[in-house]
Amino acid sequence: MIVTKNITKTFGKLKALNDISVSFNKGECIALLGPNGCGKTTLIKSILGMVVPDKGSIEFNGRTINREWLYRSQVGYMPQIGRYPENMTIANVIEMMKDIRKDSKVHLDEDLIQSFDLGALMNKKMHTLSGGTRQKVSACLAFLFNPDVLILDEPTAGLDPVSSEKLKDKILLEKEKGKLILITSHVLSELDDLITEVFYMQDGRLMFYKKLSELKADTGEEKLSKAIAKIMVA
Numbered sequence: 001m002i003v004t005k006n007i008t009k010t011f012g013k014l015k016a017l018n019d020i021s022v023s024f025n026k027g028e029c030i031a032l033l034g035p036n037g038c039g040k041t042t043l044i045k046s047i048l049g050m051v052v053p054d055k056g057s058i059e060f061n062g063r064t065i066n067r068e069w070l071y072r073s074q075v076g077y078m079p080q081i082g083r084y085p086e087n088m089t090i091a092n093v094i095e096m097m098k099d100i101r102k103d104s105k106v107h108l109d110e111d112l113i114q115s116f117d118l119g120a121l122m123n124k125k126m127h128t129l130s131g132g133t134r135q136k137v138s139a140c141l142a143f144l145f146n147p148d149v150l151i152l153d154e155p156t157a158g159l160d161p162v163s164s165e166k167l168k169d170k171i172l173l174e175k176e177k178g179k180l181i182l183i184t185s186h187v188l189s190e191l192d193d194l195i196t197e198v199f200y201m202q203d204g205r206l207m208f209y210k211k212l213s214e215l216k217a218d219t220g221e222e223k224l225s226k227a228i229a230k231i232m233v234a
């Protein structure tokens, strides 16, 4: 579904992505892991066409994404920090997104708007929202157009425990429908029940990409956090 071939991205002297080749497929829920600054967000942004790699290529369903923007309608993206027109209300932002996508025939998925009770906050302006509520708006928008691929960058950061569980339930539901989900998080304990594969980066390089079951078998650990810790010490 998404294939990167030898992608490299440098910022000045820094290699944020160093020769990354990988294939992400339908039905997988992949944890993109690695220390701060290892290149996870740069990889995500490259897949989204927001960062252009210096070398290599990226394909979405067999077609190169170079200047091809249509594929983006099949991807729901939840950024680490959502930036919105600050004077708009939540309702305005959601309506604006629906308007941009008005030709789309997709069934709107408003599950999260309901489960987060955002209805009551619709008239609040974006600049007045708490960090967690802003995060909920980002989550609702990522899922709204029922995309085949979900890219979630630290999705539960700033969410209270109840909201975090609601979002995880929603991710599980979409995974069970066979969607491709890429997710970054530094809270490894919350990924145990969600993910099928682990993609681990360091200093812009791919260190390993394997099934969670394989990682557990290799390390003899049941918990993702312990398995990663063991690999990093070895």
Ligand SMILES: Nc1ncnc2c1ncn2[C@@H]1O[C@H](COP(=O)(O)OP(=O)(O)OP(=O)(O)O)[C@@H](O)[C@H]1O
Pocket (backbone or CB within 6 Å): 011, 014, 016, 034, 035, 036, 037, 038, 039, 040, 041, 042, 043
């Ligand atoms: N636009 C940019 N200009 C210059 N350097 C950048 C830019 N974007 C990212 N970088 C650098 O590239 C490296 C990788 O950053 P990236 O945001 O991809 O890391 P990350 O793995 O997502 O980190 P975190 O876990 O902290 O979110 C970092 O050293 C970062 O400072």
